Amino acid sequence: MRFKIDRKALAGLSGEEKEQAELALREIERKRQADPLAFYFPHHQQQVFHSFTAKTKLFSGGNQSGKTTAGLADDVIQAVDRDALPDHLKAYKKFEAPFLCRIMAESFPVLETTLIVKLQELLPKDQLLGGSWKTAYEKDLRVLHFKNGSRFFFQTYEMDVAKMGGATLDRVHFDEEPSMAIFNECRMRVAVRGGDLLFTQTPVQGLTWTYDALWQKRGDEVAPRVWKGQDLQTVVVVMEDNPALSDEEIRLAVEGMSEEEKAARKEGRYVALHGLIYADFRRKTHVTPERPIPENVNVVVGIDPGIRNRTAVVWIYLTPDDQMVVFQEGYYAGYTVRQVCEQIHKTNDEFNVSPLYYVIDPAARNQNHNTGRSDQMEYADHGIVTIAGQHSVTAGINRVRERFQTERLFIQDHCTNLIDELQKYRWKQPPRSGEEPKQAPVKKDDHLVDALRYAVMSRPYLPSAEEAREENQLQRLMREHVSSLENPENINPGQFSGLAA
Numbered sequence: 001m002r003f004k005i006d007r008k009a010l011a012g013l014s015g016e017e018k019e020q021a022e023l024a025l026r027e028i029e030r031k032r033q034a035d036p037l038a039f040y041f042p043h044h045q046q047q048v049f050h051s052f053t054a055k056t057k058l059f060s061g062g063n064q065s066g067k068t069t070a071g072l073a074d075d076v077i078q079a080v081d082r083d084a085l086p087d088h089l090k091a092y093k094k095f096e097a098p099f100l101c102r103i104m105a106e107s108f109p110v111l112e113t114t115l116i117v118k119l120q121e122l123l124p125k126d127q128l129l130g131g132s133w134k135t136a137y138e139k140d141l142r143v144l145h146f147k148n149g150s151r152f153f154f155q156t157y158e159m160d161v162a163k164m165g166g167a168t169l170d171r172v173h174f175d176e177e178p179s180m181a182i183f184n185e186c187r188m189r190v191a192v193r194g195g196d197l198l199f200t201q202t203p204v205q206g207l208t209w210t211y212d213a214l215w216q217k218r219g220d221e222v223a224p225r226v227w228k229g230q231d232l233q234t235v236v237v238v239m240e241d242n243p244a245l246s247d248e249e250i251r252l253a254v255e256g257m258s259e260e261e262k263a264a265r266k267e268g269r270y271v272a273l274h275g276l277i278y279a280d281f282r283r284k285t286h287v288t289p290e291r292p293i294p295e296n297v298n299v300v301v302g303i304d305p306g307i308r309n310r311t312a313v314v315w316i317y318l319t320p321d322d323q324m325v326v327f328q329e330g331y332y333a334g335y336t337v338r339q340v341c342e343q344i345h346k347t348n349d350e351f352n353v354s355p356l357y358y359v360i361d362p363a364a365r366n367q368n369h370n371t372g373r374s375d376q377m378e379y380a381d382h383g384i385v386t387i388a389g390q391h392s393v394t395a396g397i398n399r400v401r402e403r404f405q406t407e408r409l410f411i412q413d414h415c416t417n418l419i420d421e422l423q424k425y426r427w428k429q430p431p432r433s434g435e436e437p438k439q440a441p442v443k444k445d446d447h448l449v450d451a452l453r454y455a456v457m458s459r460p461y462l463p464s465a466e467e468a469r470e471e472n473q474l475q476r477l478m479r480e481h482v483s484s485l486e487n488p489e490n491i492n493p494g495q496f497s498g499l500a501a
Contacts (some may be wrong), residue, residue: 035123037076038086046070048226050077054233058199058214061237061266063253064245067268071173071200072119075101078171079150079332080127085189098149100193101171102186103155104178114358115175116154119144170195177201180209202492203270205263207424208395212445216420238267275427277441278449280404287419290412292396293317293327300355301344302455303360303386304447305375311340312417312447315347315355316455323408324456327351329415329448337375341382359458361450389454395439396453403456418448425449 013021019101032039042050049059049070061067077085078095085093103119105111120133129145136145142154155164157178164185170193172186177199187197199214219229225236239250254262260276263269293299297317304312313330328347334338348355364375364389379386390396403409411418424445 020191033085033125035124037073037080037084037089037124041048041088042066042070042073043241043243045235045241046073047224048223049235049237050074050089050396052233052235053094054196054228055231056197056214056233057202058218058232058234058240059237060199060201060203060215060234060270062239062264062266063202064242064266065202065237065239065268066242067202067237068115069122069173070120071175071198072103072115073122074198075103075152075171075173076119076122077264079148079152080124081144081148084124084127090369095170097146098151099171100151100153100167100169100174102153102155102167102169102189103173103175104182104186105154107156107158110175111154111156119152128326157182164189165464168192171198173198173200175200177203177205177208177210180213183209183213202265202268204264206264207270207426211424215270215423236268276423277425277427278401278404278422280401281422282404284421285407286404286410287413288325288410290327290414293351293353294319298356300455300458301355301358302389302451302453302458303344303358303379303384304451304454305337305340305361305364305379307449310447311335311449313344313347314415314448314451314455315351315353315354316452318459323410324403324459326409326411326415326418326452328412329418331448334393337378341379341384344384345418357458358384359389359454360387361454362388362391364388387458390457393453396457400449400453400456409456418452421445421447422450 043066045061046066049057050073059067059070077089077092079097079099079101081097082090082093103111103115105115108273112487122454123133125131125133127146127148129147130136133144137143138145144152144154153169161179161181164182165188167189169189172190172195174183174186174197178186183197189195190197199210201210203210203215214232214234217232218227218230218234219232221339222225222228225238227234239245239253250266254266257265260271294317297319299315299317302314302316304418306312311330311332313332314326315328315330316324316326318324328351330340330343330347332343335343344358344422358379360376360379364379364386367374375390376386400409411422426442428442
């Protein structure tokens with residue numbers, strides 16, 4: 001931990017007091033250089049992180065929350081001799097020497113100017129081979145050697161994944177998010193020695209694979225911003241947790257950021273940074289408890305078919321006052337059309353419903369060039385006769401959003417996959433070129449939201465009283481023209497001749 005010196009107070013001391021204070025500060029710095037771990041006092045959330053014992057540990061923190069420092073300090077705690085640790089850190093030691101750790105960063109500049117610099121501030125020099133960084137560090141191979149046989153191997157996400165194999169390690173420490181390919185390779189490296197994986201990150205890339213693989217599986221919240229899952233422990237650390245940061249420093253750090261970026265950079269939260277599509281969806285408003293289906297309501301079913309991808313199905317009932325309520329979902333991976341249809345019939349029987357109609361992805365009517373048959377035909381063969389949904393994605397998204405805005409679309413709380421997709425569904429990131437992109441959703445985690453869109457688009461709004469009145473084409477044209485003129489009395493009705501119904 002860095003100590004802040006009040007320079008103004010120091011300057012206000014008398015000559016003798018100032019001299020004594022400066023002598024004391026130099027002595028503190030000498031001791032810190034000799035034994036830096038004795039001066040590392042983790043704040044509360046860092047202490048929680050150090051106490052984790054799971055095979056995977058996630059520190060999701062805002063910028064300057066102390067995530068990288070905590071991760072590197074934990075690496076050092078495991079690498080040095082136990083008797084080299086101050087008493088307040090000994091409880092966090094889980095490995096004995098030799099401890100073999102791979103430390104990974106986004107790039108070599110980040111590695112050398114940030115991680116290695118922080119590491120040098122934490123390392124007791126007498127634990128290094130030869131007693132100094134210069135003698136202990138093999139720069140060509142980027143390997144740091146300890147006297148007791150422990151080693152740190154430094155690599156980056158820029159390297160070829162194939163070069164990361166072969167090693168047998170106790171730990172891999174990912175500083176910021178790696179690719180899934182790198183993660184999969186590295187977790188093989190710790191399997192033999194029963195090691196662990198450490199993530200210290202600020203989730204600035206949005207809802208990436210780590211959101212699904214880690215955050216969504218974080219388990220139960222066992223303390224404020226602390227979760228325990230199966231073989232995974234998670235802590236979220238906000239900037240305010242760092243006692244070294246003042247309120248003014250935090251305010252200036254996030255000034256001018258969007259709300260989404262503030263959530264990621266200040267609070268360590270996962271957010272859709274590139275345009276959440278259904279931002280109008282609110283759990284408190286649109287998610288309702290599971291309850292029986294009312295009598296005398298119509299049911300429609302939306303289907304997004306797939307074999308390589310999942311087939312997604314949503315069941316919706318329609319209320320007399322034009323509300324749509326999703327009361328069941330189906331998510332079928334690797335199922336044939338016959339198997340999906342069997343599941344649909346089974347669900348209909350369970351809820352004792354006979355759907356008014358089934359609406360399917362319009363691409364399902366495309367015929368296979370070899371067989372001359374379509375998915376729509378296959379569903380019909382198994383008793384599910386479908387109509388093709390409307391093709392326009394943006395128009396469908398707009399209709400779903402309108403229903404959320406007017407509180408005419410609800411999802412029962414056991415439809416967890418659909419709720420998850422609604423919260424993650426986002427527009428593609430604009431290209432780096434700065435050109436205006438074609439507006440299109442990210443094609444990931446979108447099967448149930450697509451099925452929902454087909455169903456919603458198949459159901460027009462109930463007409464309002466004004467829209468229900470009878471009006472022929474001539475009357476409509478005259479009304480629209482009159483409303484656009486400042487002096488409607490000057491209209492010549494002859495201009496509409498020949499248009500009367």
